[in-house]
Amino acid sequence: MKKILLYASPLLLLILPGCLLPTKRKLPIPKAPDAVITATAEELVAHLNERWSHFDTLNATVEIKASMTKSKEGITKDYPVFRGHILMRKPSMLRVLGQYPVVGGRMFDLTSDGSTYTLYIPPRGKAIKGSNKSHKRSATLEENLRPNTFFDAMIVRGLDAADLYAVTADTVTLEDASRKHLFLTPEYILSIMRQKPGSLELQPVRVVYFHREDLLPYEQDLYDVDGNLETQVFYSKYSKTGDEMYPGVVIIKRPIEEYQLILTVEKVVANMQLSDDQFQIKVPSGTIIQQIGSGAQGKSAN
Secondary structure: OHHHHHHHHHHHHHHHHHHOOOOOOOOOOOEOOOOOOOOOHHHHHHHHHHHHHOOOEEEEEEEEEEEEEEOOOOEEEEOOOEEEEEEEEOOOEEEEEEEOOOOOOEEEEEEEOOOEEEEEEHHHOEEEEEEOOOOOOOOOHHHHOOHHHHHHHHOOOOOOOOOEEEEEEEEEEEEEOOOOEEEEEEEEEEEEEEEOOOOOOEEEEEEEEEEOOOOOEEEEEEEOOOOOEEEEEEEEEEEEEOOEEEEEEEEEEEOOOOEEEEEEEEEEEEOOOOOHHHHOOOOOOOOEEEEOOOOOEEEOOO
């Protein structure tokens, strides 16, 4: 046995170090963009403010694919694709009309002057009126719709005078499964905050993500006053609209109400004249009107 160990010891000394030597594997090499734009925080904010200033009005025809999830029940309800018409006018006028597919009747009609809104749902003979800041969750998709969701999503706002901001840079590796390629995607992340009154605490307002190939926003996260993620918006397939680039697909996610809207833009016109009456809804006589906030209901006398 001693002889065996004597002869085996040199072999172990030769074998064991080999077990610790690293091995090499070939991995796909991510492709970097041809050009990357470098901007300071101030330049990035100025770029966003300039984009926001170029849109005074917006008239968009979209195809909407909606879904609503009941996470506690493990169920997702997908709605038939329908057409929508969206009118916006600064500083805060909005109207969104949803139409049934094929027949073309109104599913809902939503309008707001920036502080209050009216949501008319013809199939139910019902209208909802309330403050834009009201947050009353409903089991139905239409009754969860709020004007601020659309106004904040369709055009990424510029910064207000009271907004504080910080910019970080990152690089994300994305996979194109169809082409079997990896792509390096450099990005800027603009975090927008406000200081709480009488406090040193900063309140998150929005986070906007930009691709550094073109400095176009591809994601926007919006937070409520309590710091909860209220809305996520994703932008893709940009094309030229007038002097500006506008996304061809806008995806809106509302985590609290658990619904999602995928808006495919069929036509968009910026800065056309929009009159006040285009933002008015005439609620027919006999319509049940629900006042959000007070819980009171009544009938339209119009």
